[in-house]
Amino acid sequence: MPESKETYDAVIIGAGPVGLLLAVCLARWGYKIKNVDNREIPTLTGRADGIQPRSLHLLRNMGLKRQIMAHEPAKVYEVAFWDPLPGGKGIHRTGNWASCPKFIDARYPFTTLLHQGLIERVFINDLHKNGADVQRPWTITGFNNDGHDEHYPVEVTLKHVQTNERETVRTKYLFSGEGARSFIRDQLGVKIRHKDPISHVWGVMDGIVRTDFPDVKTKCTIHSDHGSIMIIPRENDMVRLYIQIASSTDKDFNPRKRATLEEVQASAKMILQPYYIDWDRVEWYSVYPIGQGIAEKYTIDHRVFLGGDCCHTHSPKAGQGMNTAFHDALNLAWKIHLVEGGFAKRSILHTYETERKSIAEDLLNFDAKYAALFSRRKPSAGEVGAANESKEAGEVNEFVEVFKSSAEFTSGYGIAYGPNQFNWSPDHSAQSHLFNPKGNALRTGRIMPPANVTRVVDANKVQLEQEIPLNGSFRIFLFAGVPSTTQRAVADFAANLEKQSSFYSSFQRKDIAAVSYHERHNPHSRFFTICTTFAAPRAQLEIAKLLPPILARYSDHVYADDVWDPRFPDAKAAAHAKMGLDVGMGGVVVVRPDGHVACVISLVEGGGTVDALNEYFGAFVAKKIGKSKMQAHL
Amino acid sequence: MPESKETYDAVIIGAGPVGLLLAVCLARWGYKIKNVDNREIPTLTGRADGIQPRSLHLLRNMGLKRQIMAHEPAKVYEVAFWDPLPGGKGIHRTGNWASCPKFIDARYPFTTLLHQGLIERVFINDLHKNGADVQRPWTITGFNNDGHDEHYPVEVTLKHVQTNERETVRTKYLFSGEGARSFIRDQLGVKIRHKDPISHVWGVMDGIVRTDFPDVKTKCTIHSDHGSIMIIPRENDMVRLYIQIASSTDKDFNPRKRATLEEVQASAKMILQPYYIDWDRVEWYSVYPIGQGIAEKYTIDHRVFLGGDCCHTHSPKAGQGMNTAFHDALNLAWKIHLVEGGFAKRSILHTYETERKSIAEDLLNFDAKYAALFSRRKPSAGEVGAANESKEAGEVNEFVEVFKSSAEFTSGYGIAYGPNQFNWSPDHSAQSHLFNPKGNALRTGRIMPPANVTRVVDANKVQLEQEIPLNGSFRIFLFAGVPSTTQRAVADFAANLEKQSSFYSSFQRKDIAAVSYHERHNPHSRFFTICTTFAAPRAQLEIAKLLPPILARYSDHVYADDVWDPRFPDAKAAAHAKMGLDVGMGGVVVVRPDGHVACVISLVEGGGTVDALNEYFGAFVAKKIGKSKMQAHL
Structure with a gap:
């Protein structure tokens, strides 16, 4: 007798950062999800802990930043570089660099360090608010995109890790957030390509220490005659140390080389000389080889997707792992929503792989350079002698230079998606001359910069x-x-938005008559929200007089660009200035659901601006809109 | 058989804002408290809801701001003034004023509006963390400072409101946070003095409305030909309306006059014309006369204390009630701690009444002016005719002027305690010429201004x-x-601090040898914390080289004054500039536990600076310190 099979919009395997963020987004947006994890409880110790500035910005946008900050995480504003003193006299600081330098326009110019388990719990609490949870300890045993059910084409079999109880469900999407060892990826036969031929063995240790090393509460990279360490501060007076144990450049390299906790502590004491270090307590200790690699495919059928560590593994040193995972999940989440919400063509799902794989390539290129520099055994001061000091300084510069040039990338603000149907370029199918107006400072595919305004x-x-x-x-x-x-x-x-053929009219909510008077963001459609910002002091702005009803309906999203900005000290309207939009002309900036700039259009009298929007959205929406639709009606 | 009586450091009657803040402070600092409240549960609806800028600063300092903000309270940045149009044509906006204008150097230049019950719950959760709770529904039935126990001189009898179960306990302190109708105050025979002869009857209503009145999300005071309203936005799309129902200046004034909800809503509709207003839901509605009054005493024996609404009642319009309550509680809390911690003489408790009663007097003076202006029935436009417009404008000005001149006071940053043993003045017993150095911009008795610095x-x-x-x-x-x-x-x-006679040496912790390596604030004494701020970029500051060990021990409290401040755009060291301290000289600023400036002393070579500190603390500490002690040793 065939058992009746429960159906889901998405089955998500793994409740680490990538699986949880995807689960949270979909659950919030009304989708039915199943998130399983083979661990009995969330991460207890160790693992990833670095939230980069752009990721904190994302968590704020999700309303989760306050809960992260409630744990009083460590914040890293600077990285200090330490190098050997000549004559074997220990180490000294050779430089400092902001972890998110001022040239990056970030709201939160620091890295937030918090135990991964605490971050996971913030997501899990959010799942609970939407009636979802993580099913533990369950694992996947098989899946098949057999298409037997046109709406739920993928069958997934799951089992309880201990009892072997089994469950078979059907789903629209299956996602692997399983980490580096992914059953789904293996079953799909997706290969991992190893980019960097050099590999390393690292020890990582979280603990509470006593030391007179002055930078123990800052992120540090330390080279010494006795090896290399990276120090990362943590919440609750904890410190994480990464210590290099072996490198494939060593003559006798063995990737299975291990070291005991005591050996690594002894090594750390040597490296930090002339400073002392002692441990009150070690919370977590692990040794692992760095296996840099990238999955050749992120999906095969656009029903079963991979993301997070399952697609890219690399050294942990630049604190990118969890952040890349967040953005994998975010990127897939809104695209699934566009398709399943009836807004976009199914083919947009292809952009998940193209966008996220290119970021993973960038990450691995960065990581290879960074890790190689970090791991390279430097000639000891004794070996090269004081005379070689200048050469050594040259090497330091290379390391620091890689770090500096990578700051934009590691902060998350350097992430740039290439041109495609979402990210306008001259090759886009939308060809209105109003796109990309002269002077505009925005780059499609990149995050919209922050701007302070006054809500009217x-x-x-x-x-x-x-x-x-x-x-x-x-x-x-x-x-x-x-x-x-x-x-x-x-x-x-406004008048052109109201035309029957516009994207605005085409994607009105079916329940528009029942929408609450107090709905702020989506009174007309779940496809878009409209914000209006005037270059005028707030006191001069009367919404009812200035805006036609269709725009005035977004009254909570009408702003005065009247807040002084130190980056544009002379601008009367700093937000306009930041976007590079003339206050006499204005302009329309379309931002993707994930905060990346989609396109910029001139604001003109007549129908041109909305025509251009129709053209833009027409490239990927599920209905015919704009002129072509009007013509179809004739 | 005499029952054994449980003993407490403090018994606190009432778990509103004043009682809870006192309970939280004392519980955190290790005191055994009993907090009882005659209500079965925390406030469900209505009551106070305005957290002023200085109070939010205080809640941040208590680590509770994030939990308040998690409720997404409304924030009031501006107050709009509306007045009648000539010819009976309804109302129009006649002005706007920042609720915390720029001349006030506030971290949080807005008022936070949140339901009192949610605020109470934040405090109650904090009590739980310290093993304390509120005992409900219990009330006080008697008390007697009989001194039968020298350590716990006050006997208090309590009963369960429903079961009449009784309990008799002994305590060091008894506090009434009972509100306007205080059993303790009545028993003590403390009289309420009514300052303002004019009284008013007000209706207050919390609800969710629909309206095209454009300022419904801003604080507004509205005068119309049909009466006056004050609008205050709230969390969750709610709005509070205060509507004047009667005034003692009316010919037929009756302080017992009431109005139904429907009458008040009809009245609001008239007042807001030409705008419409409808109610989705009314959460709370109440009518009450404004009884402005002040208690003649805050304590009689310095064992039984009064605070909050029990001591001062006034109109709710400037949102001061809860804020004054917070500061009553804070003021008493640290003074009890100084005495019971063995730091200060018992006589300092006298300053609770002198400091807080003077603030209450200021508050009532402000309130009388504000409420009278607000309540005064204006001649209708029809009555006075268009010709009198200019006269009317004059009246508006008076109202706005009172509001403006009071902004510093209502923000909480205008609170200024007069000279006494804590707030240095030339009359203080400490007479070193190093006090109050020339140029310093601080005023004793006032809050230390905010300053951004870099932690080294x-x-x-x-x-x-x-x-x-x-x-x-x-x-x-x-x-x-x-x-x-x-x-x-x-x-x-540092060397003079270490002298045996110094306040530093005199108040060392008894458990100093066992203090954790990771203790940041009180490694030496619970009486003080020391922060050092250098006028230099952080990169140039090496704590171990610059500071003697006694100061370096506070390594988490060493700062670089290297952050640019828009209020001091040309200063290289903005924090020094803000305090008015020369970067070539420096200075020492002593701040009371509640954040108010105690004294400012020149930093000089030799023993003078610490001598002055010894003199200052010598005015109220429980031990002989400074020279006199040294001399006693000779």
Whole structure:
């Protein structure tokens, strides 16, 4: 007798950062998910712990930053570089570098260090709020995209790790967030390509120490005559040490080389000389070889997807693992939502692999350079002698230079998706001459920069880029310039949105008549939210007089660009200035649901601006919109 | 048979804001408290909801701000003034004013609006963390400072409100946070003095509304031909309306006048014309007369104390009630701690009444002016005719002017305690010529202004005034100027602290040998914490080289004054500049445990600076310190 099979929108294997973030997004947006994990409880010790500036920005956008910060994580603002003193006299500091230098326009210019288990629990609590949970300890035993059910084409079999109880379910999507050893990836036959021929064995240790080493609460990379260490501060007075145990450049390299805790502690004491270090307590200790690799495919059928460590493994030193995982999950989440919400063509799912694999390639290139530099055994001061000091300084420079040039990438703000249907370029199918107006400072595929503005209805000073929560919607930022100048263009913009053929009209909510009076973000459609920002002081802005009803409906998203910004000290409208939009003209910035800039369009009188938006969205939406639709009606 | 009586450090009657804040402080600092409340559960609806900027600063210092903000409270940045249009044509906006204008140097320049019950729960959760709780529903039935037990002189009898179960306990202190109707105050025979002869009857209503009134999410005071309303936004799309129902200036005034919800809603609709307003839901509605009054005494025997609404009642319009309560409790908490911790003479408890009653007097003076202006029935536009518009404008000005001039007071940053043993003045017993150095910008008795600095050990950008949590300790801020110039003075400062006669040596912890290596704030004494701020970039500061061990022990409290401040754009060391301290000289700022400036002393070579500190503390500590002690040893 065939058992009745439960159906899901997504079955997510693994409840680490990548699986949890995907589960949280989909559960919040109303999808039915099953998230299983083969561990009995969330991570207790060790593992990833670095939240980069852009990731914190994302967590804020998800409303989870406050809960992360409630754990009082360590914050890393600077990295210190230490190198050997000549004559075997120990180590000295040779430089400092901001972990998120000022040239990066970040809201949170620091790395947040917190135990992965605490981060996981923040996500799990959020799942609970949406009636979801992680099913533990369960694992996957098989799956098949057999298409027997057109709506739920993938069958997945699961079992309880201890009792062997089995469950078979059907799902629209299956996701592997299983980590480096992925059953799903193996079953798909997806190969891991190893980029970096050099490999290393590292020890990692979390603990509470006593030391007179002055930078123990800062991130440090330390080279000494006795080896190399990386120090990373943690919450609750803890410190993480990464210590190199072996390198494939060693004559007698053995990737299975191990070291006891005591050996690594003895080694750390040697490296840190002339400073002392003692341990009150060691919370976690592990030894592992660095296996840099990248999955050749992130999906085969666009139903079964891979993400996180399952797709890319690399050294932990730049604190990128969890962050890359977050963004894998985010990227897939909103694309699944666009398809399953009925907004976009199924073919957009192809962009998950193209976008995220290219970032993983960038990451591994960075990591290879960084890890190689870090791991390279330096000639000891005794060997090279004081005379060689200048040569040594040259090497230090190479290391520091790699670090500096990589700061934008490691902060997360350097992530740039290439041109495709989402990220406008001159090759995009939308060819209106209004795209990419002269002077605009935005780069499609990159994060929209932060901007402070005043919300008109309540005079609150707010962060414009954070005003729309991560709700899966496109964000249409109408920079409306000086009201008296753009009045006509704004009126025309609204009138053209209302045309039957527009993206606006085509994707109205079916339940639009029942939408709450108090709905702030999606009164008309879950496909987009509209924000209007005027280049005028708040006191001069009357929403009902300035905006047609269709735009005034987003009254909680109307802003005055009247907050002074130290990066644009002379601008009267700093947000407009930051975007490179003229206050006499304004402009429209479309931002993807994940915060990356999609396209920038001139704001003009007449129908051109909305036509361009229709063209842009027309490249990937599931309905015919814009002129072609109008013509079809004729 | 006499029952054995449980003993407490403090019995606190009432678990509203004043009782809870006192309970939280004392419980955190290790005291045994009993907090009883006659309600079965915390406040469910209504009551106070305005957290002023200085109070939010305090909650941050207690580590509770994040939990308050997790409820997404409304934030009020501006107050809008609305007045009648001539010719009976409804109302129009006549002005806006920042609720915490820029001339006030506040970290959080807004008022936070949140339901009192949610605020109470934040405190109650904190009590739980320290093993304490609120005992409900219990009430006090009697008390007697009979001195039968020299350590626990006050006997208190309590009963369960429903079962009449009784309990008799003994305590060092009894506190009434019972609110306006206080059993303890009545038993003590303390009279309420009514300052303002004018009284008013007000209706207050919390609810969710629909309206096209554009300022419904801002704080507004509205005068119309049909009466007056105050609008206050709340969390979760709620709005609070205060509507005047009667005034003693009315011919037929009846302080018992009531109005139904429907009457008040009808009245609101009239007042807001030409705008509409409808209610989705009313959460709370109440009518009450404003009874402005002040208790003539806050204590009689310095064992039984009164605070909060029990001591001062006034109109709710400026959102001061809960804030004044917080500061009553805070003021008493640290003074009890100084006495019971063995640091200060019992006589300091006298300053609770002198300090807090003077603030209550200020509050009532402000409130009388504000409420009278607000309540005064304005001649209707129809009555006075368009010709009188200019006269009307004059009246508006008076209202706005009172509001503006009071902004510093209502923000909490205007609170200024007068000279006494804690707040140095030329009349203080400490007469060193080093007090109050020329140029210093601080005013004793007022809050230390905020300043951004870089913490040396971890390069974190931090808020200097928040760096020491509310732990009951005095805060000694050593502004050490330019290291090369002050090197000798800093060394002398440390050497003189170490002298046996100093306040430093006199109040060392008994458990000093067992103090954790990781203790950041009180490694030497619970009486004080020492912070050192240098006028130099962080990269130039090596704690071990610059500071003698006694100061270096506070390594988490060593800062670089290297953060640019828009209020001092040209200063190289903005924190020094803000305090008015010369970077070539430095200075010592002593801040009371509650954040108010106690005294400012020049930093000089030799023993003078520590001598002055000994003199200052000598005015109220429980031991002989400084020269007199040294002489006693001779």
